[in-house]
Amino acid sequence: MAATVPLGLVPTPLYSRLDALSRAKAWTGWAGYISPVVLDTAEFEYFAIRNQATLFDVSPMHKYRITGPDAEAVVNRLVTRDVRRIGDGRVGYAMWCDEAGMLIDDGTIFRFSAQDFRLCCQEPMSGWLRDACWGFDVALEDESDTTAGIALQGPTSFSLLAEAGLGAAAMLKPFDMAVIEPGLLISRTGFTGDLGYELWCDRDRVAALWDRLWAAGAQWGVRAVGAEALNLCRIEAGFIAAGVDFQPVHGALRLHRGRSPLELGFGKLVHFDKGHFNGRRALLRQHETGCAHHLRRIDIAGFKPAQGALIYHRKKKEVGHVTSGVWSPTTKRNIALAEFRAPFGKDITDDLWVEIYVSQEGQWDRRIVPLAIVDAPFFRHARARATPPGPF
Amino acid sequence: MPRDAFDVVLLGGGHNGLSAAITLARKGRSVCVLERGDRTGGMARSTQIALGVEAPEVAHLLYNLGPRVARELGVADLLETPPLPTVSLAPDGRHVVIEGDAARFADGTAHPDARAFTELSARLRRFAGILARLSLKPPPELDGGLTDMATLGELAGLARLGIDLKRLGRRELREFLRIVLGNAADLVLDEMPDGPLAGALCADAVRGNHVGPRSPGTVFNLMYRLGNGGAPRLPRGGMGALGEALERAARAAGADIRTGCEVARIMVADDRVTGVELRGGAVIAARAVLSSAGPLQTMVMAGVGHFDIEPLRRLRNLRCKGTVAKVNLLLRGAPAVTGLPDDMAPARLLVAPSVQAVERAFNPVKYDELPVAPVLEAVLHPPAGDGRCVLSVNVQHIPHTPAGGWDDAARDGLTGRTVAQLAAHMPGLAALVETAQLLTPADIEDRFGAPGGHWHHGEMGIDQILTLRPANGLAGYRLGVRGLYLCGAATHPGGDVTGLPGRNAARQLLGDGII
Numbered sequence: 041m042a043a044t045v046p047l048g049l050v051p052t053p054l055y056s057r058l059d060a061l062s063r064a065k066a067w068t069g070w071a072g073y074i075s076p077v078v079l080d081t082a083e084f085e086y087f088a089i090r091n092q093a094t095l096f097d098v099s100p101m102h103k104y105r106i107t108g109p110d111a112e113a114v115v116n117r118l119v120t121r122d123v124r125r126i127g128d129g130r131v132g133y134a135m136w137c138d139e140a141g142m143l144i145d146d147g148t149i150f151r152f153s154a155q156d157f158r159l160c161c162q163e164p165m166s167g168w169l170r171d172a173c174w175g176f177d178v179a180l181e182d183e184s185d186t187t188a189g190i191a192l193q194g195p196t197s198f199s200l201l202a203e204a205g206l207g208a209a210a211m212l213k214p215f216d217m218a219v220i221e222p223g224l225l226i227s228r229t230g231f232t233g234d235l236g237y238e239l240w241c242d243r244d245r246v247a248a249l250w251d252r253l254w255a256a257g258a259q260w261g262v263r264a265v266g267a268e269a270l271n272l273c274r275i276e277a278g279f280i281a282a283g284v285d286f287q288p289v290h291g292a293l294r295l296h297r298g299r300s301p302l303e304l305g306f307g308k309l310v311h312f313d314k315g316h317f318n319g320r321r322a323l324l325r326q327h328e329t330g331c332a333h334h335l336r337r338i339d340i341a342g343f344k345p346a347q348g349a350l351i352y353h354r355k356k357k358e359v360g361h362v363t364s365g366v367w368s369p370t371t372k373r374n375i376a377l378a379e380f381r382a383p384f385g386k387d388i389t390d391d392l393w394v395e396i397y398v399s400q401e402g403q404w405d406r407r408i409v410p411l412a413i414v415d416a417p418f419f420r421h422a423r424a425r426a427t428p429p430g431p432f
Numbered sequence: 433m434p435r436d437a438f439d440v441v442l443l444g445g446g447h448n449g450l451s452a453a454i455t456l457a458r459k460g461r462s463v464c465v466l467e468r469g470d471r472t473g474g475m476a477r478s479t480q481i482a483l484g485v486e487a488p489e490v491a492h493l494l495y496n497l498g499p500r501v502a503r504e505l506g507v508a509d510l511l512e513t514p515p516l517p518t519v520s521l522a523p524d525g526r527h528v529v530i531e532g533d534a535a536r537f538a539d540g541t542a543h544p545d546a547r548a549f550t551e552l553s554a555r556l557r558r559f560a561g562i563l564a565r566l567s568l569k570p571p572p573e574l575d576g577g578l579t580d581m582a583t584l585g586e587l588a589g590l591a592r593l594g595i596d597l598k599r600l601g602r603r604e605l606r607e608f609l610r611i612v613l614g615n616a617a618d619l620v621l622d623e624m625p626d627g628p629l630a631g632a633l634c635a636d637a638v639r640g641n642h643v644g645p646r647s648p649g650t651v652f653n654l655m656y657r658l659g660n661g662g663a664p665r666l667p668r669g670g671m672g673a674l675g676e677a678l679e680r681a682a683r684a685a686g687a688d689i690r691t692g693c694e695v696a697r698i699m700v701a702d703d704r705v706t707g708v709e710l711r712g713g714a715v716i717a718a719r720a721v722l723s724s725a726g727p728l729q730t731m732v733m734a735g736v737g738h739f740d741i742e743p744l745r746r747l748r749n750l751r752c753k754g755t756v757a758k759v760n761l762l763l764r765g766a767p768a769v770t771g772l773p774d775d776m777a778p779a780r781l782l783v784a785p786s787v788q789a790v791e792r793a794f795n796p797v798k799y800d801e802l803p804v805a806p807v808l809e810a811v812l813h814p815p816a817g818d819g820r821c822v823l824s825v826n827v828q829h830i831p832h833t834p835a836g837g838w839d840d841a842a843r844d845g846l847t848g849r850t851v852a853q854l855a856a857h858m859p860g861l862a863a864l865v866e867t868a869q870l871l872t873p874a875d876i877e878d879r880f881g882a883p884g885g886h887w888h889h890g891e892m893g894i895d896q897i898l899t900l901r902p903a904n905g906l907a908g909y910r911l912g913v914r915g916l917y918l919c920g921a922a923t924h925p926g927g928d929v930t931g932l933p934g935r936n937a938a939r940q941l942l943g944d945g946i947i
Contacts, residue, residue, distance in 0.1 A: 117741075139742040171742075316737060
């Protein structure tokens with residue numbers, strides 16, 4: 041077992057590498073592990089993600105392996121989407137709900153075969169998955185502490201891989217995965233909306249993998265990044281974050297804090313026609329009677345980040361709030377994810393206003409600025425989807 | 433061959449399955465009852481202990497089958513028997529006779545605690561009567577909001593309950609709230625010293641459940657037993673006659689009753705029940721399936737993948753440790769009870785000499801051990817023509833499977849202890865025994881499919897009654913899949929031979945408009 045450190049957190053196998061690179065010494069806890077908030081400055085790291093290649097330690101991610109004759113049935117009953125439509129060797133983004141249709145967590149499903157799946161997610165899920173497996177012929181293994189991961193993201197990330205001798209990843213289309221070398225699984229996935237890969241291996245081999253990527257990355261501008269820069273990118277890509285844009289319902293203490301995939305705008309990932317899945321009946325009811333909330337991407341006038349701001353209809357009636365709001369340096373827009381009380385945000389989308397408080401050298405001012413609802417992700421780039429990926 | 437199809441298929445031909453069948457068939461629905469065994473009636477049926485001699489296989493008395501429901505089910509005439517007195521046998525021979533709210537010594541002299549008993553008993557009965565109202569309807573769900581007619585109806589029912597409680601008066605209401613969650617030992621010993629009378633009350637408070645008199649919630653259990661006045665009754669013709677009468681009523685109403693039919697699988701398509709498949713492969717189509725099997729067993733029969741993970745988890749953790757064994761003794765002649773006039777013999781005989789003795793008898797079952805001096809409830813049935821008679825005995829606080837298993841030694845030991853315990857009051861009993869039949873909780877599970885061998889298919893406790901029976905979110909008898917319902921003792925209002933779970937489930941099904 042790894043030694044504990046004064047922070048009260050466990051170092052990941054990459055902590056020594058990160059600590060050596062960290063100027064900011066800004067750490068946070070992620071699933072009990074030490075994880076960097078910022079290593080240098082968030083701005084440098086953000087621009088590295090969008091213009092170069094970056095490494096982020098995703099080892100703390102919870103990873104569960106479900107294997108056995110009934111594995112597909114278990115996973116299909118667990119998540120709202122139909123995993124039979126995910127091909128072998130593919131990764132799918134998925135959500136899973138409680139019996140009331142409220143989101144427990146979201147994550148990625150690695151489908152090795154109909155008998156072999158890996159679930160990657162933010163929240164600890166061991167007990168829940170054990171319950172989900174009961175009555176089925178499957179084995180459940182918690183791989184969280186044995187499998188480590190590195191997210192390699194950015195436009196030069198493929199060039200870096202090729203430089204490191206992993207050019208075989210060229211054939212990976214978005215959401216493909218393959219064992220590129222014995223013991224090294226690479227998936228073309230990420231949390232940035234850009235070209236990128238995630239590399240998975242045993243925890244005792246991950247430090248060597250990091251060194252290999254780092255050594256190959258000098259001419260591709262490789263940088264290590266922390267959670268803050270990544271957060272900017274994920275909002276640009278329009279991805280939601282647990283505990284921020286929705287409250288994982290198993291952790292919510294108060295009533296009615298849960299949100300359904302339909303309310304979060306992921307109706308396309310709820311496949312009512314696939315047979316029973318957890319929360320299906322409740323979601324079907326909601327599908328018929330309507331959502332109570334709508335999470336939407338919004339574009340806000342001005343340039344002041346609107347994190348936490350309240351939203352009004354006709355500047356009078358409070359109808360929602362911003363859950364994630366940032367100034368997007370790449371798209372040069374003031375973007376956010378916002379939760380509306382239905383019917384606002386879906387049936388009523390005009391005359392909506394954001395109330396932002398700004399301080400100008402100590403003098404506070406209140407600005408009421410209009411917002412526009414946006415369907416597409418804020419940041420999209422063809423390079424993220426090109427296969428094989430072009431050199432930068 | 434005609435297609436085998438019904439509006440409703442019922443799993444299990446026990447008293448609850450039959451009650452549901454009667455209720456549905458009377459409403460003109462086509463009903464098929466499938467019973468795994470060769471006879472219907474469930475735990476209310478009789479068994480042949482010797483050629484020509486019938487004995488109640490499990491249940492031997494009725495408590496909670498009220499007149500209204502008995503009329504509805506067409507079995508009211510069987511209940512026109514006088515209630516049995518209860519005799520709590522005392523080691524010193526000064527047995528206590530309980531008739532209704534009155535208690536006296538068997539020799540006719542006044543019992544010093546008679547007044548305390550009458551007051552306590554009348555109060556509990558009053559409280560129980562109010563709660564009993566709730567048993568006639570599915571428990572309130574209140575999830576429809578104030579614009580939903582069903583919810584408004586439930587609220588009206590709750591409001592009536594509130595008014596009834598209010599009408600008790602401030603003092604009595606406070607008393608109700610003080611005791612309702614408490615334990616029977618404290619309640620009883622506050623009113624009288626320990627002894628056979630207190631022991632009898634506490635034995636009734638724990639009967640059928642995995643609790644002792646000091647366990648919380650036993651006051652509620654006592655009230656539940658008193659819900660219809662609490663007078664134990666032997667139906668005319670014996671317990672088996674009730675099961676037979678229910679079967680006759682169901683057939684008369686048009687139900688198709690098939691024995692020797694074990695359901696292998698409940699068929700589901702598009703989140704809707706479509707019928708059942710029997711062991712052997714035959715298929716019976718149905719628009720609704722009502723199961724009086726255990727809730728978890730029912731889910732497994734349909735395939736657990738059709739259910740949400742939470743209800744499955746709750747049902748996996750349902751508390752259902754069976755704790756009552758049944759001993760039926762065939763006697764060569766009627767035994768005499770020392771200190772009891774002969775005309776008192778057709779009584780409910782209790783061996784529960786004190787609260788402490790009942791609590792002490794409960795201790796071993798916690799460790800899967802057998803009690804040395806178990807609490808007994810015995811009924812001496814009227815002799816057959818040749819003078820032989822049946823003594824049927826419920827032996828409380830017996831583990832489902834004792835450490836070491838139910839080998840012959842354990843079985844004989846239990847029967848022997850039961851006989852010895854009774855022989856203390858019935859000299860020469862052992863020599864009268866011609867045949868002894870024992871059903872352990874494990875046997876009851878095997879024979880009747882009751883989860884854990886539990887009389888009530890699930891412990892009756894504050895955490896498993898009303899809206900929480902069998903588990904949170906499942907109180908409406910519905911199991912999630914459209915058309916699939918529970919109708920056994922694990923559902924509201926619970927165990928005992930009442931027919932209520934079956935009747936209520938059938939009414940819920942009709943109300944839901946599925947068929």
